[in-house]
Amino acid sequence: MIKNIIFDFGDIFINLDKMATYKAMAKLGVTEITEEMVGVYHQYEKGLMSTEDFIKFFHNRFNIPKTDLIHAWNAVLLDFPKERLLFLQKLAASKKYRLFLLSNTNDLHIKWVQNSLGTQFYNDFKNAFEQFYLSHEINFRKPDANIYKFVLSENSLKAEETLFVDDLEENTKSANSLGIHTWNLVPNVDDVTELFKKNKRLL
Template identity: 90%
Template sequence: MIKNIIFDFGDIFINLDKMATFKAMAELGVSNITEEMMQIYHQYEKGFMSTEDFIKFFHNKFNIPKTDLVNAWNAVLLDFPKERLSFLQELSASKKYRLFLLSNTNDLHIKWVQNSLGVQFYNDFKNAFEQFYLSHEINFRKPDTNIYEFVLNENSLKAEETLFVDDLEENTNSASQLGIHTWNLTPGVDDVTELFEKNKQLL
């Protein structure tokens, strides 16, 4: 029986344009994403690098104005449909499941989300969860299995009683290695509001 549900954030609740940052960086003259750049990005997303140092790295390397870098970095983030928040709040109010958020989210992105959604909307969203885990705050990132082990251990959850919802197959695959049930939601095809229609084990 499923007793716990762990949700991703991007393309589960908030819509993303995953190519937008690459396009924006290309317009700024950066079309080749190197291994070094990916390592810096992963360090930042794990919270091992400050926002100031992250922006400084790209500013110094490519001589791009810092404001343009921030705008390019946040271009990936789109809208958050209100019906998804309503669904989540109803699910939370039912008390049928323990709810958790687990997201690869960095400091720049979460600040943009807070400013874009507004304090009330953001707090309503955050308060629907028992725990709200962002990668840059807990120093782990998906798809590394230790991030799921962290959530299970911190909250005394059993993998076989837990469903993990994420839009990236590499993330659901790594979670399933630990015995966690998964729903690999396909953006544009599935919607989180269809949780019970698409996951009969919850009924």
């Protein structure tokens, strides 16, 4: 019996254009993504590097104005359909499940989200969850198994009573290896508002 639901954020609630940052960076002259750059990104996403140092790395390496870098970095973020928030609020109000957010989200992105959505919308979203876990605040990132173990342990959750919803297969596979039930939601095919339609075990 499912008692807990852990949701991802990007392409679950807020829409993403996953290629937008690459395209924006290419326009700034960065056409190759190296292993070092990916490593820096992962460090930043886990909160092991400050925003200032993250921007400075790309600024010094490519001589790109910092404001342009920030704009390119946030280009991935799109809109947050209100019907998804309403669905989440209704789910939270039912008190049938313990709800958690678990997202690979960095400092620059969450600040953009807060500014874009506005304080009321953002707080309404955040307050629907019992815990709101962002990778840069807990120093873990998906798909590392430790991030799921952390959430289970911190909240005394049983894996077999927990459903994890994410758009990336590598993340759901990792969670599933620990015995967590998963829904690999496919953007532009599935929608989080179809949670009960697509997951009969919740009924």
